Amino acid sequence: xxxxxxxxxxxxxxxxxxxxxxxxxxxxxxxxxxxxxxxxxxxxxxxxxxxxxxxxxxxxxxxxxxxxxxxxxxxxxxxxxxxxxxxxxxxxxxxxxxxxxxxxxxxxxxxxxxxxxxxxxxxxxxxxxxxxxxxxxxxxxxxxxxxxxxxxxxxxxxxxxxxxxxxxxxxxxxxxxxxxxxxxxxxxxxxxxxxxxxxxxxxxxxxxxxxxxxxxxxxxxxxxxxxxxxxxxxxxxxxxxxxxxxxxxxxxxxxxxxxxxxxxxxxxxxxxxxxxxxxxxxxxxxxxxxxxxxxxxxxxxxxxxxxxxxxxxxxxxxxxxxxxxxxxxxxxxxxxxxxxxxxxxxxxxxxxxxxxxxxxxxxxxxxxxxx
Numbered sequence: 001x002x003x004x005x006x007x008x009x010x011x012x013x014x015x016x017x018x019x020x021x022x023x024x025x026x027x028x029x030x031x032x033x034x035x036x037x038x039x040x041x042x043x044x045x046x047x048x049x050x051x052x053x054x055x056x057x058x059x060x061x062x063x064x065x066x067x068x069x070x071x072x073x074x075x076x077x078x079x080x081x082x083x084x085x086x087x088x089x090x091x092x093x094x095x096x097x098x099x100x101x102x103x104x105x106x107x108x109x110x111x112x113x114x115x116x117x118x119x120x121x122x123x124x125x126x127x128x129x130x131x132x133x134x135x136x137x138x139x140x141x142x143x144x145x146x147x148x149x150x151x152x153x154x155x156x157x158x159x160x161x162x163x164x165x166x167x168x169x170x171x172x173x174x175x176x177x178x179x180x181x182x183x184x185x186x187x188x189x190x191x192x193x194x195x196x197x198x199x200x201x202x203x204x205x206x207x208x209x210x211x212x213x214x215x216x217x218x219x220x221x222x223x224x225x226x227x228x229x230x231x232x233x234x235x236x237x238x239x240x241x242x243x244x245x246x247x248x249x250x251x252x253x254x255x256x257x258x259x260x261x262x263x264x265x266x267x268x269x270x271x272x273x274x275x276x277x278x279x280x281x282x283x284x285x286x287x288x289x290x291x292x293x294x295x296x297x298x299x300x301x302x303x304x305x306x307x308x309x310x311x312x313x314x315x316x317x318x319x320x321x322x323x324x325x326x327x328x329x330x331x332x333x334x335x336x337x338x339x340x341x342x343x344x345x346x347x348x349x350x351x352x353x354x355x356x357x358x359x360x361x362x363x364x365x366x367x368x369x370x371x
Contacts, residue, residue: 001128001158002047006232007198008217009035010058010091012066015221016309024065026308030251031058032069034218037248038232039073043080045234049128050082053198053215054089054135054164057102061094071105078109085123088116088134089164089198090177095137115162120145120152128158128237131192135164139179146185153191158237161189164198167212171200194235194243201225203233203245211241219250223281223311226253251308252278260287263295267303276306285315289339292316 011032014025042050057066077084092102093116101116115121115132118141123130131149136142153159166172167181178199189195189209197206201217202225215233217225230250236242254275258266263284282300284292292314301310316335340352 001049001237002045003049003051003160003194003235003237004038004042004045004047004232005051005053005196005213005215005235006038006218007053007164007196007215008055008089008201009038009052010055010217010219010221011035011070012062013058013219013221018308028065031219034230034248034250035069035073038218039077041232041246041248042077042082046080047082047234049125049130050077050084051130051160051162051196052084052086053162053196054087055091055198055217056086056089057092058221060092060099060102062092062102067102067105074106074109074112078111081111083123083125084109084112085130085132085162086112086114086116087132087162087164087198088114088118090135090175092116093118093135093137093177095177120148122152124154124157128160129154130160130162132162133164135177136179137177142179142182143185146182146188150188150191158193159191161192161195162198163195166199167197167206171204171206171214173199173201193237194241196233196235202227203229203231205243213243215245218248220253223253223279226255226281228252253281254278255281255283257283257285260284260291260295267300270303272304272306275304278307280304280307280310281313282310283313283315287314287316289316289336293336 009031012028013031014028016027018026020026020029056070086103086106088101088103094101103114103116106112106114113123115134118134118136121132123132131152133145133149136145163181165179165181169180172178172180189212192211195209195212197212197214200214201221202214203216204214206212206214213233216230218230220227228250229247231245231247234244234246256270284295297312300312304310336356337353340349340356344352
């Protein structure tokens with residue numbers, strides 16, 4: 001028995017205000033491409049079941065384009081006569097009971113089964129039972145739903161548990177509405193043949209459990225997510241459990257560290273030959289405020305002209321104790337002003353502050369260092 005498990009596809013996500021040739025946000029298109037790559041894998045593998053563990057959409061009220069894309073892809077998957085089980089995640093669950101859940105758009109699809117009503121639901125087939133708990137706005141309700149789940153385990157069939165939450169604080173995403181699976185209920189995992197998790201954006205086996213996995217997201221929603229390994233899980237459930245993570249190709253991310261004392265040489269030594277279309281982060285460390293003023297973001301971005309996005313991060317040294325202060329370039333003016341105030345006499349501070357304000361004003365007119 002083969003199952004494809006994927007999650008956190010966040011359809012409709014957009015960022016950077018960069019449009020493609022069709023006038024669509026380029027990052028939004030990246031998420032559609034990632035989803036379509038998984039669909040193409042499904043077509044080739046022909047699994048027995050398809051499961052998605054939450055955050056199909058990035059918002060509970062997605063754009064018309066995101067909805068149209070999802071309907072088109074799921075209409076095709078529905079035609080393959082493979083059962084598809086979806087649960088709602090925190091991003092795609094309305095905050096109020098008066099709003100209709102977005103996953104209800106699949107209610108009339110014959111092979112698509114959705115759990116979006118903030119309660120435990122089962123979907124049972126000839127040889128397998130899917131035990132689903134979608135995102136719960138009221139975290140306190142999890143114990144009641146888990147009691148229902150535990151009493152519904154079928155010892156004559158395979159049992160799959162589907163959740164969208166953090167299993168332990170290590171998998172928290174620091175998002176509104178997320179919750180942690182109760183540790184005193186983790187023993188239920190051992191009664192399952194496979195536990196499919198959503199919410200955490202990296203592929204991961206959870207703790208000591210050999211059958212509990214996050215598939216991860218299909219694309220990155222933040223620069224804090226530096227993973228280039230995105231994809232889905234292919235689960236083989238026969239006499240034993242076999243879990244294989246399958247990569248898909250996404251827009252690459254690269255991070256480079258440059259010593260501010262040797263900026264020009266280290267920047268020019270970076271090989272740009274394979275960076276076309278990539279997202280780049282440049283971290284400049286060992287900086288003082290005086291050194292930093294000679295380095296512009298514009299200069300760095302000009303070096304990476306073929307990349308989709310270049311983010312510059314500056315790490316400053318406080319000279320009195322060599323403590324690194326991690327700040328963004330947008331605060332450079334304020335940082336420099338504080339530096340002058342701390343190290344200059346009052347009369348000298350007033351003179352230099354006036355001069356620095358004037359220089360920063362001219363600098364900001366010449367270069368846009370924020371975007």
